[in-house]
Amino acid sequence: MITTVTLHAAIDRTIYVDQFEAGHVHRVARQIDEPGGKGINVAKVIRQLGGQVTTTGIIAGNNGAFIENSLAERGIRTDFIQAAGESRVCLNILDDSSGSSTELLGQGPAISEADIEAIKEKVHGLASQSSTVVISGSLPPGTPDTLYAELIRIVRSTGARSFLDTGGTAFRAGLTASPDFLKPNEQELTEWLGRRPRDVREWTRSAQMLADLGVDEVCVTLGSQGALAILSGVAYRVKPPTIQPVNTVGCGDAFVAGMAYAGERGDSAESRLRTAVSAATANAMSSTAGDMDSRLFEEYEQLVQILPL
Incomplete structure (x- = not known):
């Protein structure tokens, strides 16, 4: 079984407008509400791939009930900690005329010391x-920067593999616990380095720097350019098929889902990368995060290019 951890769960609300302009009044053409947060998106894609997954984390209030019920309806087992207050709402405004996306990320409930101890026990x-346990997303208010590092050590103590996908100080602190798998995107890796790599060689060298800190598998997602990976000491470049994306929110989560799902099956490194990039590409063709069309996924599997470096 795969478990995903989302400490900052959300309702992802996607609003479509004909032409979005800041400072103007708009009529909403349509609206979609989805259970969200990075670990929840990972769980949704694992389930669509055919995997068994449990999702945990922290939810609160009526919004939290919506999140839990929506996941249960999809056949995803839930085992959340209930906090006081309300789970956050994250708004994604999609401009139908240009295809542009504007995100507004809400604040979630404050987390108490009791909540923190409860989630450690739950994990x-x-x-x-x-x-495998996938730990994803930002830390909610009231939690220490070291919490992900603590959770990684807890996971590793049980013999399960730990995946980490986060940014900022949580990323730096998490590194100290040597997760088995780490997935920074280009912005997160640039922030960690203090500069932006100039070419494929520098991106690969930067990924190797992370691997040298004790991370067995490092995958750097590069948007439409695919990904660079260091898996058990072997470097790969992965090129996705060319598409015109509908919505890129959640593509990194779909990538992580593909790596976790294919890894649990015991697939080869190249097969895992093919699954991950195909899932991410199929997610980009959906209007909602953590969603993909299985037919597109199968089509993209035949088009992904994997080049050992």
Whole structure:
């Protein structure tokens, strides 16, 4: 079983307008509400790929009930901690005329010391039943920067593999616990380095720097340019098929889902990367995050290029 952890769960609300302009009044053409947060998006794609997944984390209030019920309807097992207040709403405004996306990320509930201790205990119990635990997204207010590092150590103590996908200080702190898998995007890696790599060679060298810190698998997602990966000491460049994306929100989560799902099946490194990039590309063709068309996924699997470096 795969477990995903989302400490900052959300309702992802996508609003479509004909032509979005800041400072103007708009009529909404249509609206979609989805259970969201990075780990929840990972869980949704794993389920669509055919995997068994449990999702945990922290939810609150009526928004939290919507998140939990929506996931259960999709056959995803839920085991959340209930906090006081309300889970956040994250707004994505899609401009139908240009295809541009404007995101507004809401604030979630404040997390108490009791909530933190409860999630540590919950993660330990679920990790003991899982092959892989995916820890994704930002830390909610009231939690220490070191919390992901603590959770990674808890996961590793049970023998499960730990995946980390976050940014900022949580990324730096998480590195100290040597997760088994790390997925920075280009912005997160640039922030960690303090400069932007200039070419494929520098991106690969930067990924190797992370691997040298004790991370067995590092995948750097580069948007439409695909990904660079260091898997057990071997470097790969992965090129996706060329598409005209509908919505790029959640593509990194779909990538992580593909790596976790294919890894649990015991697939080869190249097969795992093919699954991950195909899932991410199919997600880009959906109007909602953490969603993909299985027919497109299968089509893209035949078009992904994987080049050992």
